[in-house]
Amino acid sequence: MPVIDCDIALPPGFRPQDILAFHRRDGERLAEQVDGDGLKKGLLWQGRPACLDLRFHDGRAALRLAVDGEAGDAGQLASLGRRMLGLNQPVEAFEDRYRGHPQLGALIAARVGLRVPQTATPFEALAWAITGQQISVAAAVTLRRRMLLLCDCRHSSGLLCHPDAARLAALTADQLGESGFSRAKSRALLALSQGVVSGTLPLDDWLDGVPADDIAERLLAVPGIGPWTVSYALLRGYGWLDGSLHGDVAVRKALGMLLGMADKPDQQRTQDWLRDFAPWRALVAAHLWALLQAGGF
Known part of the structure; x- marks a missing residue:
């Protein structure tokens, strides 16, 4: 069976747990299997069934793709891996900008380096x-x-x-x-x-x-x-970090908690609050999901 391997250096503070949580959503493990230091995921590679094996160790991500057919090259696999791991997301700039914010500061401090895991396609x-x-x-x-x-x-x-x-x-x-x-x-x-x-x-x-x-x-x-x-x-x-997810129930619930409200704010108030954080509104939403431990969504 054709196999491709590649190895990706991870930035300091990278959070493998967020990637693993995202792929752990289905407890029946039919398409994704999370185990210990990594995961296996079934996906289509250039139209052919493949199994991606992703392992985290010593600040690196090791990827192996076993394809039922022609495999392609490691450069393509590295590009896929970087996207799925959110490595193209400039989260450091967001954290530098808002680490002193009266509400967001505490969320950022609790999850420094949080990135949004992405799908294979x-x-x-x-x-x-x-x-x-x-x-x-x-x-x-x-x-x-x-x-x-x-x-x-x-x-x-x-x-x-x-x-x-x-x-x-x-x-x-x-x-x-x-x-x-x-x-x-x-x-x-x-x-x-x-x-x-x-x-x-x-x-x-x-x-x-x-x-x-x-x-x-x-x-x-x-x-x-x-x-x-x-x-x-x-x-x-x-990996677009500026979508306004003000209609998301979990985002609204977490925002209500963050602002000390008795109930979640309506969509209009949530949209107005998120507007100040452009071009990072979707990344703010991810931090709010994480507050509810809903990052797997």
């Missing part, structure tokens, strides 16, 4: 964001698991791989509905998948420096994709 981020619309993390994890089982794309190790757009586009709304997806979510997933397959939504091409506002405009034109879904997907799929 932008499509995976969008599929997860659509799946998680208006439901709990636990319910979203269950739906995601059913979708993976429905597509049944497996690496030879047995790990399920997140389907690509072509595999999801081959499903019907009835199949997704039988797996528990609402009509609205089924329509959105299929419209997204069909747009990627047709080339009207070149998600991977947008990784090469396309402005976030341009990506957002294109995604908002897809039926069933709204501002929260776009901001979340831009964060998890593209």
Whole structure:
């Protein structure tokens, strides 16, 4: 079986626990398996099932990718690893700017070096964001698991791989509905998948420096994709740290705790509060998620 290896130096204070928590969401371990110092994840590599083995040790991340087919080169794997680990996120500049802030300062001090773990592909981020619309993390994890089982794309190790757009586009709304997806979510997933397959939504091409506002405009034109879904997907799929996640219930709940409020603020007040932290609003949201220990979402 073709294998690619690479080794990535991690910055001082890197937090492996955040990466592991993100990939530990599904306790049934069908697609991701977190163990001790690292994890294994099933994914599609250039359209072929693969298993990524990621290990943290001595300030470095060792990546090994076993592919059911041609493997490619280590440079491509290193690029994937850096994105998934959030190493392209300039969190040090954010911390320098706000470590003395009366509310954020304590959050930053508690989690210095916090980065937002990213999905293997932008499509995976969008599929997860659509799946998680208006439901709990636990319910979203269950739906995601059913979708993976429905597509049944497996690496030879047995790990399920997140389907690509072509595999999801081959499903019907009835199949997704039988797996528990609402009509609205089924329509959105299929419209997204069909747009990627047709080339009207070149998600991977947008990784090469396309402005976030341009990506957002294109995604908002897809039926069933709204501002929260776009901001979340831009964060998890593209590492964009300035989406305003004011509609996120967990963000609002944590902000209420941070401000000493009896109840969570409404969306308008949350949006107004986050506005002062541009261009870091989504990173602020990640710190608020962490306050609730909801970083795996």
